Amino acid sequence: MPRHDMTKQNPLLIDGGESPSFHRIAPEHAVPAIEARLSEGRALVSEVSNTSHPSWSSVVTPLEAADDRLGQSWAPIRHLHAVADTPAWRRAYNHCLTLLEAYRTERGQNDALYRLYEALSTHPEAPGYSPAQRKTIEDALREFRLAGVDLCGPDKARFKALSADLAELGSRFGENVLDATQGWRKHLTRPETLAGLPDTVMALARARAEREGREGWLLTLDFPVYSGVMNHALDRSLREEVYEAYVTRASDQSPNAGKWDNAPLIEAILTKRHELARLCGFASYAEYSLARKMADSPEQVRSFLADLARRSKPVAERERADLEEYAREDLGLDSLQAWDVAFAAEQLRQARFSLSQEALRPYFPLPKVLDGLFTVTSRLFGVSITGTAAETWAPEVQCFEIRDRDGERLGSFYLDAFARDGKRGGAWMDECVGRRRTERGIQHPIAFLSCNFAPPVGGGPSLLTHEEVLTLFHEFGHGLHHLLTRVDIAAVSGINGVPWDAVELPSQFLENWCWEEEGLALVSAHVQTGEALPADLIRRLRKARSFMAGMQMVRQIEFALLDLRAHAETAPGTRRSILALHAEVRAEVAVIEPPCYNRFANAFTHIFSGGYACGYYSYKWAEVLAADAFARFEEEGLFDEKCGQAFRQSILERGGSEDAMALFREFRGRAPDIRALLRHRGIDRTAPGQPRG
Ligand code: ZN
Numbered sequence: 001m002p003r004h005d006m007t008k009q010n011p012l013l014i015d016g017g018e019s020p021s022f023h024r025i026a027p028e029h030a031v032p033a034i035e036a037r038l039s040e041g042r043a044l045v046s047e048v049s050n051t052s053h054p055s056w057s058s059v060v061t062p063l064e065a066a067d068d069r070l071g072q073s074w075a076p077i078r079h080l081h082a083v084a085d086t087p088a089w090r091r092a093y094n095h096c097l098t099l100l101e102a103y104r105t106e107r108g109q110n111d112a113l114y115r116l117y118e119a120l121s122t123h124p125e126a127p128g129y130s131p132a133q134r135k136t137i138e139d140a141l142r143e144f145r146l147a148g149v150d151l152c153g154p155d156k157a158r159f160k161a162l163s164a165d166l167a168e169l170g171s172r173f174g175e176n177v178l179d180a181t182q183g184w185r186k187h188l189t190r191p192e193t194l195a196g197l198p199d200t201v202m203a204l205a206r207a208r209a210e211r212e213g214r215e216g217w218l219l220t221l222d223f224p225v226y227s228g229v230m231n232h233a234l235d236r237s238l239r240e241e242v243y244e245a246y247v248t249r250a251s252d253q254s255p256n257a258g259k260w261d262n263a264p265l266i267e268a269i270l271t272k273r274h275e276l277a278r279l280c281g282f283a284s285y286a287e288y289s290l291a292r293k294m295a296d297s298p299e300q301v302r303s304f305l306a307d308l309a310r311r312s313k314p315v316a317e318r319e320r321a322d323l324e325e326y327a328r329e330d331l332g333l334d335s336l337q338a339w340d341v342a343f344a345a346e347q348l349r350q351a352r353f354s355l356s357q358e359a360l361r362p363y364f365p366l367p368k369v370l371d372g373l374f375t376v377t378s379r380l381f382g383v384s385i386t387g388t389a390a391e392t393w394a395p396e397v398q399c400f401e402i403r404d405r406d407g408e409r410l411g412s413f414y415l416d417a418f419a420r421d422g423k424r425g426g427a428w429m430d431e432c433v434g435r436r437r438t439e440r441g442i443q444h445p446i447a448f449l450s451c452n453f454a455p456p457v458g459g460g461p462s463l464l465t466h467e468e469v470l471t472l473f474h475e476f477g478h479g480l481h482h483l484l485t486r487v488d489i490a491a492v493s494g495i496n497g498v499p500w501d502a503v504e505l506p507s508q509f510l511e512n513w514c515w516e517e518e519g520l521a522l523v524s525a526h527v528q529t530g531e532a533l534p535a536d537l538i539r540r541l542r543k544a545r546s547f548m549a550g551m552q553m554v555r556q557i558e559f560a561l562l563d564l565r566a567h568a569e570t571a572p573g574t575r576r577s578i579l580a581l582h583a584e585v586r587a588e589v590a591v592i593e594p595p596c597y598n599r600f601a602n603a604f605t606h607i608f609s610g611g612y613a614c615g616y617y618s619y620k621w622a623e624v625l626a627a628d629a630f631a632r633f634e635e636e637g638l639f640d641e642k643c644g645q646a647f648r649q650s651i652l653e654r655g656g657s658e659d660a661m662a663l664f665r666e667f668r669g670r671a672p673d674i675r676a677l678l679r680h681r682g683i684d685r686t687a688p689g690q691p692r693g
Contacts, residue, residue: 010029010032010033010036011024011025011029012025012029012030012033012073012076012077013033013036013037013073015068015069015072015073016440016443017072017433017438017443017444017446018433019390019391019399019412019432019433019446020072020075020076020432021391022076022080022391022392022393023391025076025080027086027088027089027091027092028088028092030077030089030092030093030095030096031092031095031096031099033073033077034070034073034074034077034096034099034100035099037066037069037070037073037074038070038099038100038103040066040069041066041067041070041103042103042106044062044063044066045063045107045110045113048062048063048113048116049110049112049113049116051116054116054119054120054123055120055123055125056120056123056125056129056133059116059117059120060120060133060136060137060489064436064489064490064491065438067490067491068434068436068443068490071431071433071434071490072433074096074100075430075431075432075433075448076432077092077093077096078093078430079393079430079432079448080393081093082423082424082428082430082450083393083394083416083420083422083423083424083450084393084394084422084423085422085423085424086422105147108143108144108147108149109144109147109148109149109156109160110149111149111150113144114141114144114149114150117137117140117141117144118141120137121137121138121141131657131658132487132488132489132492132493132657132658133489135492135497135656135657135658135659136489136491136492136497139491139492139497139656140491142291142292145280146280146288146291146292148160148163148276148279148280151279151280155279158275158279159276159279159280162272162275162276162279163276165268165272166269166272166273166276169265169268169269169272170269170608170609171609172265173250173262173265173266173269173605173608173609174605174608174609174610176250176260176261176262176265177249177250177260177262177602177603177605177609179250179260180221180249180250180256180259180260180603181220181221181222181249181603182220182221183256183259183260184220184221184245184249184255184256185208185218185219185220186218186219186241186242187209187214187216187217187218187219188205188216188217188218188219189215189216189217190216193235193238194217194233194235194238195233195234195235196232196233196234196235197228197229197232197233198228198232200224200228201224201225201228201229201232202217204222204224204225204228205217205218205219205220205225208220219242221242221245221246221249226242226246227342229242230242230243230339230342230343231342231343231346232343232346233343236333236339236340239339239340239343240337240339242339243338243339244339244595244597247338247594247597247598247599247600247603248597248598248599248602249599249602249603250262250599250602250603251263251599251602252599253597253599254597261602262602262603262608263578263599263602265608266578266601266602266608267577267578269608270285270566270567270570270575270578271570273285273288273567273570273613274570274571274572276288284298284567284568284569284570284571285567285568285570285613285614286298286301286564286567286568286570286614287568289567289613289614289615290614292499292500293499293500293501293502293615293618294499294501294502294621294660294661295501295617295621298564298567298568298614301560301564301617301621302561302564302565302568304617304620304621304624304674305557305560305561305564305617305620307674308553308557308620308674308678309554309557309561309588309589311674311678311683311684312550312553312554312557312678312683313550313554313589313591314550315549315550315553315683316550316551316553316554316591317550317591318550319548319550319551319591320336320551320591320592322348323336323341323344323345323348323548323551324336326344326347326348326351327340327344330347330351331344331347337595338592338593338594338595338598341551341592345547345548345551349544349547349548352544352547353540353543353544353547354540355537355540355541355544357465357466357467358465360465360466360533360537360541361463361464361465362463362526362527362528363524363525363526363527363531363532363533363537364463364464364465364466364468364469364523364524365460365461365462365463365464365525365527366417366453366456366461366462366463366464367461368461368523368524368525369464369469369472369523369524370415370472371522371523372519372522372523372524373472373473373476373523375522376510376513376519376522376523376639377476377480379639379641379644380639380644380647380648381480381484381644381645381647381648381652382404382405382641382644382645382648383402383403383404383405383410383484384402384403384405385400385401385402385403386400386401386403387399387400387401388400388401388412390412390414392414392416393416394416394420396416396417396418396420396455397414397415397416398414398415398417399412399413399414399415400412400413400415402483402484409444410444410445410483410484411435411444411445411446411447411482411483411484412444412446412447412483413446413447413448413449413479413483414432414446414447414448414449415449415451416448416449416450416451417451417453417462417472418451418452418453418454418455418456418462419452419453419454419455420455423450423452424450425452426452427450427451427452427471427472427474427475428450428475429447429448429449429450429475429476429478429479429482429507430447430448430450431445431446431447431448431482431494431495431496432446432447432448433445433446434482434490434493434494434496435485435486435487435488435490435493435494436488436489436490436493437488437489442488445482445483445485445493445494447479447482447483449475449476449479450475451468451471451472451475453468460527461527463527466514466541469514469523470511470514473510473511473513473514474507474508474510474511475507476510477506477507477508477509477510477511478495478503478506478507480506480510480652481494481495481498481503481506481507481651481652481655482494482495484648484652484653485652485653485654485655486653486654487653487654487655487656487657489657491656492655492656492657493655493656493657494655494656495655495656496655496656497655497656497657498655498656498660499656499660500611500615500618501615501617501618501621501622502621502622502625502660502664503622504618504619504622504623504626505622505625505626505629505651505664506626506651506652507626508622508623508625508626508627509625509626509629509630509647511626512626512627512630512633512680513638515541515542515545515680516638517535517538518638518639519638520532520533520538521533545680545681545682546680546681546682546683549681549682549683550681550683551591551592553681553683554589554590554591555590556619556620557589557620558585558586558589558590559604559606559616560616560617560619560620561585561588561589562578562581562582562585562601562604563604563606563607563612563613563614563615563616563617564614564616564617565581565584565585566578566581566601566607567607567613567614568614569581578601579599579601582600582601623677624672624673624674624676624677625664625672627676627677627679627680628668628672628673628674628675628676628677629647629651629664629667629668630676630680631673631676631679632667632668634676646667647667650663650664650666650667651663651664651667
């Protein structure tokens, strides 16, 4: 079919902020739609680049509109690939990804465009720009610079070569980890060796064996199997064997010593990242990475982590002593080894709280949880949420509309709650349409919320665990950040333009209502009796929240410090091997001494093949922001209206339109304080700000 016909009928080329027409969209529409948008984008970029009188309306406005059209074509493709995957969608998606990546690189290194944005920042109109306009230009200039746009000829070529090398090294690093993970297995035929493993893990191991036409069970290093063994296997030597295989993946240590060794790649990646950062004028890759983040400097992150460690380590040490004693007396383990820690902790958790997530399910039927979630949202932020009819991609998907107190429409969202064949695992929020002002008025935001809860069976509702209730609140928090935005420029509205280390603030923040009695009363109703979660269960749930929190905290800090220091201390001559560095970091913060064959860094994909390079601290950073923001509600009232409005106005409505720290300060009246997080985790019980009555 000729291209123009395809374009005319292509449902992915309809824009204007409408909900996509899911029934009409097929994989064969994807590539032609993206190609059409990209050629439109390229034509526009070259037209705009020739502007002799750059202004907001001659440069930013047309580019923003084109990017938005591209975004509206791409969002349904990305989404359908994630929730209704087929081989055809996967091919179409990957093809589009390659096209988009090339376009992004081209745009980032477009010198003419960069000069136009520079001109705009000093334009006579500039003093009159709104904060959102200023931030849009600042962000764009920063991205150009981080893409090496203003380097001289040879440096620019070197930058490109380094970027290409790093992309390749990163993907080889990930492939080695994957191959090493899949390159180990253990075949077992005697069920007593597997004693203690949960049914789900047994079923996975059984299915693996069956697939290979073997009797018994096949253990692998896939995370569900690995963590199942470490947490539950009664056989200590089995735990030890699986532990050793897991922590030596992609290394020079046995059982697959040297086969997929990532050590040389780590050295190459750190060296090249350092060179790339230096080219762009930064002292280290840590500084380069932080240029996009809320944290100001490596020193600031370092002292943040050191402070957390200083307060958490004594607690972690007490927990370890407690665990050692329990392991000795009750489990007959004379010395607590690295492969005993998770197992002993799980046994102790059961002994102490006898609280199983499964037993909580009857209290959390999904319709009740949703009702409670919407009530919490409405009481906090004064908005109302109602179901609407809209075309979706699967019959069980629901659509909702969100309106302000005065009835003004704010946005809408899809909720795809249940696990299904062809749907990616986990839970996430994604943008379908972003808010912006167009010539026709306001384009309202639309969000996708996806979870993987067990579908309803036997006519009853789907029943959630408490962890799943937290997941729903978490994703909904991201959703509110996208939907309640008041920003009129797409590049900085909703979660766009929000730095990596601040984006988890609204999501983690909203989870807090599921730990409070008043919040739990709104989201729970026993499926048979209608009874809310009883006080005794609430008490146990809250106590279990801080179980081993100190040990978990220092473990996360260890990884974050390793990541930070590996990228900050990279000057030639002073750099230590990653192994030596890790040993130093452990000596500072860890409370468990792993065996000397442990090669954790060799499989640290977050930082060597994912997007977390010098960003692992973000997990803790955002937790501090979320806990401290919630602490204001503890001080002023869990459902205090003024407080809810303040959070809405300072955080949710402003998106990425202003500096994240400035927005936090506006809401809290001061800089973030780590004590709320420590108190919530039971690490520092003496901190002020205890909840009122
Ligand atoms: Zn999140």
